[in-house]
Amino acid sequence: MAMSAVKLKIDGMEVIAQKGATVLQAAKDAGVRIPTLCFHERMKPIGSCGMCVVEVGGLSEPVASCETAVEEGMSVITRSDKLLKARQDALTALLVNHPLDCPICDKAGECKLQDLVFEHGITHVAMRPPTSKFTAGYSNTFLRAWPERCVLCTRCVSACNEIQGIGALQVVDGAEGRRISYDESKCVSCGECIQVCPVGAILEKKAELRWRPWEVEKVRTTCPYCGVGCQLLLHVKNDRIVKVSGVEDGEPNKGRLCVKGRFGFDFIHSKERLTTPLIRGENGEFREASWDEALDLVANKFKQIIAESGPDALAGVSCARSINEDSYNMQKLFRGVFGTNNIDHCART
Amino acid sequence: MTNSFGEFYKAKMFLVIGSNMAEAHPVASSFLRNAVRNGAELIVVDPRKQRLCDIASMHLQLKVGSDIALLNAIMNVLIAEDLYDKRFVENCTTGFEGLKEKVSTYTPEYASPICGVSPEMIRETARRLATVKPAMLCYTLGITEHTCGVNNVKSTANLQMLLGNMGMECAGVNPLRGQNNVQGACDMGALPNVFPGYQGVALDASRDKFGTAWGALQMSSKVGLMMPQMMEGLPSGKVRAFYIFGENLANSEPDIHKVEHELGSAEFLVCQDIFRTETTRFAHVIFPSAAWSEEDGTFTNSERRVSRVRKVCSPPGQARPSWWIFKQLARRFGVEWQSNSTREIWDNEVSVLGPAYGGIKYSRIENNGLQWPCPTEDHPGTSFLHKDGKFTCGKGVFSPADWTPPAEVPDEEYPLVLSTGRRLYHYHTRTQTGRCRGLNDLLSEETADISGEDAKSLGIESGEMIRLKSRRGEISVRARITHEVPAGMVWMAFHFRESCANWLTNAVFDPVSFTAEYKACAVRMEKL
Ligand code: SF4
Ligand code: SF4
Ligand code: SF4
Ligand code: FES
Numbered sequence: 001m002a003m004s005a006v007k008l009k010i011d012g013m014e015v016i017a018q019k020g021a022t023v024l025q026a027a028k029d030a031g032v033r034i035p036t037l038c039f040h041e042r043m044k045p046i047g048s049c050g051m052c053v054v055e056v057g058g059l060s061e062p063v064a065s066c067e068t069a070v071e072e073g074m075s076v077i078t079r080s081d082k083l084l085k086a087r088q089d090a091l092t093a094l095l096v097n098h099p100l101d102c103p104i105c106d107k108a109g110e111c112k113l114q115d116l117v118f119e120h121g122i123t124h125v126a127m128r129p130p131t132s133k134f135t136a137g138y139s140n141t142f143l144r145a146w147p148e149r150c151v152l153c154t155r156c157v158s159a160c161n162e163i164q165g166i167g168a169l170q171v172v173d174g175a176e177g178r179r180i181s182y183d184e185s186k187c188v189s190c191g192e193c194i195q196v197c198p199v200g201a202i203l204e205k206k207a208e209l210r211w212r213p214w215e216v217e218k219v220r221t222t223c224p225y226c227g228v229g230c231q232l233l234l235h236v237k238n239d240r241i242v243k244v245s246g247v248e249d250g251e252p253n254k255g256r257l258c259v260k261g262r263f264g265f266d267f268i269h270s271k272e273r274l275t276t277p278l279i280r281g282e283n284g285e286f287r288e289a290s291w292d293e294a295l296d297l298v299a300n301k302f303k304q305i306i307a308e309s310g311p312d313a314l315a316g317v318s319c320a321r322s323i324n325e326d327s328y329n330m331q332k333l334f335r336g337v338f339g340t341n342n343i344d345h346c347a348r349t
Numbered sequence: 350m351t352n353s354f355g356e357f358y359k360a361k362m363f364l365v366i367g368s369n370m371a372e373a374h375p376v377a378s379s380f381l382r383n384a385v386r387n388g389a390e391l392i393v394v395d396p397r398k399q400r401l402c403d404i405a406s407m408h409l410q411l412k413v414g415s416d417i418a419l420l421n422a423i424m425n426v427l428i429a430e431d432l433y434d435k436r437f438v439e440n441c442t443t444g445f446e447g448l449k450e451k452v453s454t455y456t457p458e459y460a461s462p463i464c465g466v467s468p469e470m471i472r473e474t475a476r477r478l479a480t481v482k483p484a485m486l487c488y489t490l491g492i493t494e495h496t497c498g499v500n501n502v503k504s505t506a507n508l509q510m511l512l513g514n515m516g517m518e519c520a521g522v523n524p525l526r527g528q529n530n531v532q533g534a535c536d537m538g539a540l541p542n543v544f545p546g547y548q549g550v551a552l553d554a555s556r557d558k559f560g561t562a563w564g565a566l567q568m569s570s571k572v573g574l575m576m577p578q579m580m581e582g583l584p585s586g587k588v589r590a591f592y593i594f595g596e597n598l599a600n601s602e603p604d605i606h607k608v609e610h611e612l613g614s615a616e617f618l619v620c621q622d623i624f625r626t627e628t629t630r631f632a633h634v635i636f637p638s639a640a641w642s643e644e645d646g647t648f649t650n651s652e653r654r655v656s657r658v659r660k661v662c663s664p665p666g667q668a669r670p671s672w673w674i675f676k677q678l679a680r681r682f683g684v685e686w687q688s689n690s691t692r693e694i695w696d697n698e699v700s701v702l703g704p705a706y707g708g709i710k711y712s713r714i715e716n717n718g719l720q721w722p723c724p725t726e727d728h729p730g731t732s733f734l735h736k737d738g739k740f741t742c743g744k745g746v747f748s749p750a751d752w753t754p755p756a757e758v759p760d761e762e763y764p765l766v767l768s769t770g771r772r773l774y775h776y777h778t779r780t781q782t783g784r785c786r787g788l789n790d791l792l793s794e795e796t797a798d799i800s801g802e803d804a805k806s807l808g809i810e811s812g813e814m815i816r817l818k819s820r821r822g823e824i825s826v827r828a829r830i831t832h833e834v835p836a837g838m839v840w841m842a843f844h845f846r847e848s849c850a851n852w853l854t855n856a857v858f859d860p861v862s863f864t865a866e867y868k869a870c871a872v873r874m875e876k877l
Contacts, residue, residue, distance in 0.1 A: 141787045165382025165404075188773060189791065190375065206786060220716070222648045222656040224641040225776050227526030228354065228376045229650025231717075234642065239662040241642065251717040252354040252652060258375030259791070260776060267640075267784040268662075272624055274637035275666025286635065291667065291677070298634050299681035301617050305589045311569065315579035315588045318539035319595025319621075319671070320531040322638075323646025323658055325691040326671040327530075327537040328545060328699055330594055333675045334573075335538075336563035337682045341550050341573030342588070345531070345539040346596050 008074040023065040023076055024052055034078050035087060035119065037112055038153035039066040040196055041248065042255055043162055048153050050090035051116065054078050062086055088120050094151045095125040098199070105149065107200030109213035113151060114199075138182040142189050142263050143204055145182065150201040152178055156193035163256060164192045189259040195245055206263055207242040211235075220247055223261040224321065228252060230261050241265045306338065315342035351521030351734040352485060353652040353720065358383045360519040362390045362477075362484035366416065366505065367491020367868075371400035372773040374489070374525045374651075381487075390481055392474060394419065395491065396768060397840060398833045407474060410835060413766045414495055414869045415464035418752040420504040422460035423475045424511055425452045430472075432479035434513025442510050444747035451749030463752060478512055483520035490527060490770070494867040498859040500750035510745045516735040526651040528777075533649035536706075536721070537699070541573030546703030562702055564684065575863040577602075577856070580611040590617040594671060595638070599627035600778040600846060603854035603865045604821045621671060624780050627846060638671045639664035646691045647714070649721075653731070655709050656718030755869035756857040759837070763819060763871035765803065767839045767853055770868075775844040782844075795841060795848035796829035799874065802836040804828060807876050816875040822852035825877065839872055 004019045010027050017026035022045065027034050037049040045066040053062035057075035062083060065076075077083070094113065102108040137145040152171075157180065160169040168186035171178055194202045216235040223230040231250030235243040244262050246255040277294035278286040289297075305313050316334050318327045327345065334343040357380035370378040378401065385391050385404045393405040394416070402408045411419050427433040428449055438445050457468035478484055486509050492501040506522050514520040526532045538545040548555035551570055560568045574582065580598070582588035591612075602608045612618065612631040620632040623640045643664040649655045664670070672694060676686050688694040692711045700706045708723040708730075719730040735745070759766055774792035775782045782788045797817055799809070809815055811830040816823055817839065826841070826848040834840050841850035855870040 141790045162386075163383070164379050165386065188375065190379075208786075217661075219659050219661050220657070221642065221659045221661075222529070222650075222718075224529050224648075224658075224781070226374050226529060227531060227651035228374050229529065229648055229652075229654060229656055229718075230376050231656065234659075234661050236661045241661065252650065252654060253376045256376045256379055259774060259788075260782060261376075263787055264776070264782050264785045265642075266786055267781040268623075268642055270624070270784040272784065273640070273665045273668065274623060274625065274635060275668055276637060277667065278632075278635040278637075280633045291669070294634055294636065295674075295677050295681060298619055299678055302590055302678075303682070305617070309589055311567075312571070312573075313587070313589040314592070315574055315582065315590070316592035317576050317579070317594060317596055317598075318534055318537075320528040320534045320539075321641075322530065322595055322671055323644065323691065324530065324533040324537050324649060324655070324699065325646050325694040326594070326675075327534045327539040328694060329672040329675040329686075331538045331545070332563060332686075333679055335544070335550070335568060336559065336565035337679045337684050339565075339567040339569055341541050341569050341571060342579060343539055343573060344541050344576045344579065345534040346528075346576060346598075346601065 006070045006072050008070050008072070008076065010076045011078055017070045019070070021070050023054060023056075023068045023070055023074075026070050027065065027076070027078060032078055034065050035116055036066060037116060037151070037198055038155060040155055040158075043155065043158045043196075046154055046158060049094075049151070051087055053083055053086050055080060055083060084120070088122055091117055091120055091122050092125055095122065096128050097148075098151060099127065099148055101149075105146075105200040106203050106210075111200060112198035138184070139205070140184055140187060140189060142206060142259070143191065143194055143202055145180070146201050146203065147179065149199050150180060151199055152180075153198060154180075155196045155198065156180060156202060159192040159196045164188075164190050166190070169193060189263065190257060191259070191262040192256060195255065195257075204243065204263075207266070209237065209240065209242050211237045211242050216242060220250070223257070225260045225264060230257055232257065232261060234265070240269055302338065311338045311340035312342060314338050314340055316344075318343065318345040320345050350523040350525070350652045351515070352518070352523055353732045354380055355732065356485070356519045357381050358387070360384050360389055360485045362392075362481040364392050364394065364478065364484050364486045365401060366394040366486065366488045368487050368489035368525055369395070369397075369399050369491070369770050370487065370489070370525065373527065373771045375773065377525060390477065392477065396835065396838060407470070407477070409466045409470060409474060412463070412465040413768050413838065414497070414755040415752065416492060416495075416501050417497060417504050417750055418455060418460040418463040419466055419471065420508050421452045421455035421752065422457050422464070422471045423478070424448070424508055425455045425460075426457060426472050426475035427479060427511055428452065430475070432475060433511045437513030437515070438511065441516070442745040442747055444749075448507055448511070448747040448749045451751070482512065483514040483517055484512065485519055485521060485523055486514070487523045487525060489525045491868060493524070493859075493862070493864050495864075495869065496756045496857055496859055496866045497750070497753045498864045499861040500753070503748040503750055506745070507747050507749065510747060515745060516733070518733060521733060521735075524651070529650070530648040532651055532653065533647070533655075536649055536703070541575055544702075545699055546705055548703075559702065562698070577858055577863050577865070580608065583611045584614040586616065588615075590619070591615050592619045592621070593628060594621045597626040597628045597778040597780055599631070600843060600849055600851060602856070603851055603867060604856040605849065605852050606822055607856050621674060623668070624784070626778070626780055636674050637664075637666065637668040638674065639668050643668070644670040644691065647695060647718075650718075652720060654718040654720045655706070655714060657711070657714050756866055757820070757855050757869070757871045759871045763873045765837055765839050765872050765874055767817070767819065767841065767850065767870050767872040768868045769841050769843060769850040769854060772842045772844065775842070777844065778846075779844050792844070795826055795845040795850075797826045797874070798829050798831050798834045798840040800834045800836045800838065801830055801832070803874065804830045807874060809874075809876055814877050816877055817853060817872050818875065819853035819855070819870055819872045821855065824848050824852050839874065
């Protein structure tokens with residue numbers, strides 16, 4: 001056994017884990033699921049929700065597995081009546097402030113809280129009347145906070161500070177308890193906070209369409225803007241992109257996006273798209289044409305110019321926005337068919 | 350990029366020169382921020398106090414277009430103080446003596462008045478770079494968009510080789526490519542001198558190879574024209590037909606008056622695009638193309654990673670994928686291309702003809718993409734180049750260069766330097782982002798970013814409309830007074846037509862790369 005490995009027991013099963021790993025990680029690697037709410041794979045453990053509690057041999061009280069490191073010889077229990085009760089209590093405490101407005105919440109269907117409440121069989125929670133900390137929400141062009149739904153897990157704060165390094169969100173203590181404060185002047189609308197919020201407390205304001213998470217197909221693709229090449233999931237309903245999120249474990253961006261990648265998708269659905277070949281007429285105006293007519297016109301004109309002046313009288317620039325296969329075919333056309341190397345693109349802008 | 354974004358978070362030192370990463374490559378900058386938070390050092394070299402300066406340990410606010418003087422002076426100190434990586438220089442490079450001689454005149458005292466950075470700061474930079482290793486050098490268009498762009502690039506490589514920061518993780522020379530697939534367009538041979546995979550058109554062997562594969566009628570061995578030369582050939586009739594796929598040259602190229610004159614004089618102009626643009630106004634025929642998400646394909650990012658792009662909806666109306674349009678034209682010349690989908694084009698042609706992509710097939714990039722070189726189907730791809738100091742041509746070659754000023758420098762008539770770039774909320778000429786809900790609300794017009802000093806001397810208030818003039822044109826634009834810009838400088842982007850910086854910019858080019866000098870021209874500012 002390598003020095004960096006630790007042997008422990010999880011629910012009676014022998015498990016070998018990396019030294020320094022958390023109990024949560026070791027359990028996951030061993031195929032044991034521990035419920036979590038605030039923990040997020042891309043962030044340091046936050047330890048705010050109390051859902052991931054486990055019993056550790058020798059300790060009288062359950063501990064948060066997301067924050068507890070494995071130890072040699074440790075014995076861990078992940079399911080017991082005591083733990084169920086602790087988790088139910090943790091959820092009930094959240095629901096005291098969280099309206100069960102799932103029917104009108106955009107997050108319903110992919111909400112961690114909704115799933116955990118269902119899993120733990122919690123019903124009939126008496127709500128406290130909302131305090132002001134739950135009524136003053138922030139918003140900007142692309143996002144809107146629904147603070148009454150906030151479970152104060154602080155994932156969004158970690159996302160904005162730890163992942164994006166922007167620092168527009170903070171936890172502040174007020175007269176009526178903790179709340180999330182937002183500084184619009186710092187926010188760069190990257191939407192990372194939306195992506196990591198486990199509930200419907202930060203939602204995007206973008207598409208005109210409404211949809212339910214189970215109605216969309218998610219398709220992985222690459223961002224059409226800058227040379228980082230972030231991996232996106234397109235959420236598609238009825239042939240329209242309604243939302244974009246980052247591919248959590250995708251390379252190179254590891255789930256992150258910027259404002260253009262997350263919110264710059266709807267140009268393809270614009271009414272101003274070109275939909276038919278156009279030919280300039282005698283009067284200088286464009287008129288619609290069929291593909292055959294337009295392609296014949298171009299091919300004949302090119303043939304004429306090649307015959308009269310040679311292939312180097314043609315020149316073309318390809319598109320640095322479009323796919324490789326398009327650029328490949330364009331240079332193939334110029335080199336292999338027309339016979340000129342006058343092919344370039346705006347590599348330099 | 351010689352290295353990868355995945356290395357950013359664990360790097361110890363960054364030298365970011367001429368890269369407004371926080372706005373132009375925001376996700377890359379987030380990884381850099383993570384590294385700095387974990388204790389990495391960041392040295393920013395930029396004429397503006399750009400967003401990364403907040404977290405930088407040093408900001409070298411150099412004068413526009415003085416990069417080589419500064420870099421040579423840093424190398425001068427490294428050599429004079431014996432701080433360079435002798436082992437790397439001896440074993441993995443050639444041409445050191447030439448470099449040593451060239452930079453010997455660039456003492457910090459000599460370079461300082463040229464670049465505006467104090468001799469102490471130059472020395473301190475050299476010493477920091479010699480202490481914390483390796484360093485990742487990142488640059489963007491602030492290096493390339495000068496008449497001395499190629500020499501700028503060479504100088505960054507000289508510095509990294511002198512420091513031995515090559516051929517390992519968290520090191521290297523890393524140009525962040527601007528457009529999503531500019532790397533891919535180069536790789537695919539949309540360049541006048543090379544076939545796909547950088548195989549020279551002048552080589553008989555490559556012409557034979559591609560000629561056979563393509564069943565080509567004739568193949569030219571003559572290196573073709575670069576884009577600015579093509580456009581300059583339009584008025585004279587040297588170029589009679591011009592085929593523009595996707596680019597909005599009428600806004601994106603320097604000196605719009607000149608560009609529009611050239612486009613307007615084309616005998617026959619074909620545009621292939623997804624929207625009407627300022628450029629399609631000059632077309633004789635417009636082909637409607639499928640857009641991103643309307644066809645399967647691949648993009649190649651800055652770190653040479655080939656990733657999948659997927660179709661989720663059909664193109665509108667009669668719009669068709671561009672590869673299909675090119676195929677139909679070939680057919681009209683009597684050439685029938687076999688491949689009938691992007692997958693077939695990639696798997697059966699690109700990957701077969703380009704040795705660096707030999708191991709990249711659609712089936713292997715369903716999830717994460719692969720980074721070339723990836724020669725065989727069991728190769729994992731290459732995250733960083735020149736491993737162990739091995740360069741493609743054997744050893745790394747030092748290419749010393751002298752500093753040369755921009756083609757147009759301020760004078761009495763045009764006393765300010767105009768430098769251009771990009772802003773966070775838009776992309777290029779806004780053909781795409783201008784049609785996305787919300788982005789126009791976040792940034793609805795262009796501004797001329799100017800210093801408080803210059804504003805005060807002309808009595809200009811922030812938000813006031815002003816006039817900017819250069820030898821090429823003039824525009825009215827709103828002034829934005831900001832501490833980011835030093836006195837004597839105006840900074841703008843080219844996202845908006847009316848107030849586009851390219852009415853003013855200078856159509857002069859690097860003699861080798863033909864990159865235009867977007868970063869420096871002379872202007873005058875007037876109160877309206
Ligand atoms: S959108 Fe991005 S910058 Fe703005 S608050 Fe959310 S995480 Fe922070
Ligand atoms: S807004 Fe969402 S992510 Fe942020 S603390 Fe509230 S529940 Fe957690
Ligand atoms: S999401 Fe932003 S950073 Fe990522 S590729 Fe797109 S434009 Fe670039
Ligand atoms: S998941 Fe561990 S405390 Fe929330």
